[in-house]
Amino acid sequence: MRRMLVVDDDAGMRAALEARFARRGWQVDVAVNGAEALAKFRPGLHTLVITDVRMPGRDGFELMREVQTSSSGTAVILLTAYACVPDAVRAMRNGACDYLVKPVSFETLETTVEQVLRGAQLRKKEEHRERDALIGHSPAWQKALGSARQAASSDADVLIEAESGTGKELVARLMHRLSARNAGPFVAVNCAAFPDTLLESELFGHARGAFTGAIGAREGKFEAASGGTLLLDEVGEMPLALQPKLLRVLQEREVERLGSNQTVRVDIRVIATTNRPLGAAIAEGRFRADLYYRLNVIPIGLPPLRERAGDIRELARYFAGIYSGSGAVAQLSEALVARLEDEPWPGNVRELGNFVRRAVALSAGGEIGVEAFEHGRSSPVAAARQSEWKAGLSLDEMERQLFSMTLDATHGNRARAAELLGVSLRTVRNKVREFGLPAHSEYGRDYAHE
Numbered sequence: 001m002r003r004m005l006v007v008d009d010d011a012g013m014r015a016a017l018e019a020r021f022a023r024r025g026w027q028v029d030v031a032v033n034g035a036e037a038l039a040k041f042r043p044g045l046h047t048l049v050i051t052d053v054r055m056p057g058r059d060g061f062e063l064m065r066e067v068q069t070s071s072s073g074t075a076v077i078l079l080t081a082y083a084c085v086p087d088a089v090r091a092m093r094n095g096a097c098d099y100l101v102k103p104v105s106f107e108t109l110e111t112t113v114e115q116v117l118r119g120a121q122l123r124k125k126e127e128h129r130e131r132d133a134l135i136g137h138s139p140a141w142q143k144a145l146g147s148a149r150q151a152a153s154s155d156a157d158v159l160i161e162a163e164s165g166t167g168k169e170l171v172a173r174l175m176h177r178l179s180a181r182n183a184g185p186f187v188a189v190n191c192a193a194f195p196d197t198l199l200e201s202e203l204f205g206h207a208r209g210a211f212t213g214a215i216g217a218r219e220g221k222f223e224a225a226s227g228g229t230l231l232l233d234e235v236g237e238m239p240l241a242l243q244p245k246l247l248r249v250l251q252e253r254e255v256e257r258l259g260s261n262q263t264v265r266v267d268i269r270v271i272a273t274t275n276r277p278l279g280a281a282i283a284e285g286r287f288r289a290d291l292y293y294r295l296n297v298i299p300i301g302l303p304p305l306r307e308r309a310g311d312i313r314e315l316a317r318y319f320a321g322i323y324s325g326s327g328a329v330a331q332l333s334e335a336l337v338a339r340l341e342d343e344p345w346p347g348n349v350r351e352l353g354n355f356v357r358r359a360v361a362l363s364a365g366g367e368i369g370v371e372a373f374e375h376g377r378s379s380p381v382a383a384a385r386q387s388e389w390k391a392g393l394s395l396d397e398m399e400r401q402l403f404s405m406t407l408d409a410t411h412g413n414r415a416r417a418a419e420l421l422g423v424s425l426r427t428v429r430n431k432v433r434e435f436g437l438p439a440h441s442e443y444g445r446d447y448a449h450e
């Protein structure tokens, strides 16, 4: 169901909007002022916010700015009682927000809603904005975001050094969005995902017939990102032989496709990321120091989740909101949240998100209690930390335990297990057979014959 948040200090206005939009199939939440609105706002869930401008405390403009920073795919409509609209509002007016001068007819409002939603939809598609909500108010996270925002406005290359799952890609997308290049493309290449020779042609492209199999000419990612931002993920994994070539592109801002001697100018900003500090790779001779200094014009660090445990509550609630789908938002018990806050989370925000996803999927409705903690730990990383999990297990044994634990948690429901593990139902069936998992399970249900 489409969900909106209506913010107005006038009770009559709130009731009128709630009734009209509810009739149009919207789920409508209401708030009486900006502070309450921010508390109720769920990035990723609310597709629209309709807000009064003049309100005690935080006004409509501030609310709009905060909403669009934490969830840029959300559309915002400002209702103002004053015909003279400041230039600031006109300037801010873009596809995903608009303003109307009161009194407004419901018909006009409805047309505007359709328009801004279409605008927000387009922007969302362009940049995967559904993944762009930035949650967290801890000083460590806010400080990191502050440096990212500041760096976004310059055109210098950036190196983000941070642990896995801390939000490097999220922050890279934010920087692109806030930069002068935001109308251009955002292109991501994972340097660890390609064998050496393929990475080179992925980045540089190739001329027709440059090598066996190069049937047509192909544009590389440097060219594809021109006018925008190129994210070089896991740059520390880039083969040593390719590193001088990257350095040259960063200095000259031009590339030659493989097998061609024609030079193409590229107008790119590079954001590189690494999970492991590059210092060690340099010491081991796996990464060139000159490339490091060239990339590291602006260094950005993101704190691991254990250093911003104050954000865990907010993040967990946010994920519960997202993973509850269109139904009522799953509630996490106080005991569970407290337990989550105590965890070290080596996989950081990604691991926490996965945990909440599983807990919500497995919950039978009602508040999710602390017992979800044991069920939810079916990821190999988490499982490996359980005491009965002995070190030195073979991959096979680990897999067997993983499938067995997951089926345990789903009470033998294979479709559910497949969903949780992110594999096909067929894979689950095969693994049950391969590992000889009990056909007549102790859950009192025969899951071998589904």
Ligand SMILES: Nc1ncnc2c1ncn2[C@@H]1O[C@H](COP(=O)(O)OP(=O)(O)OP(=O)(O)O)[C@@H](O)[C@H]1O
Residues within 6 Å of the ligand: 131, 132, 133, 134, 135, 136, 162, 163, 164, 165, 166, 167, 168, 169, 170, 171, 275, 349, 350, 353
């Ligand atoms: N502050 C945050 N608010 C909301 N979601 C977040 C936040 N930080 C991270 N996430 C989510 O956690 C997941 C991991 O984030 P992201 O992919 O940006 O991490 P990463 O540092 O690039 O990880 P990796 O090193 O594994 O590539 C994503 O689903 C992302 O949306």
Ligand SMILES: [Mg+2]
Residues within 6 Å of the ligand: 168, 169, 233
């Ligand atoms: Mg990443």
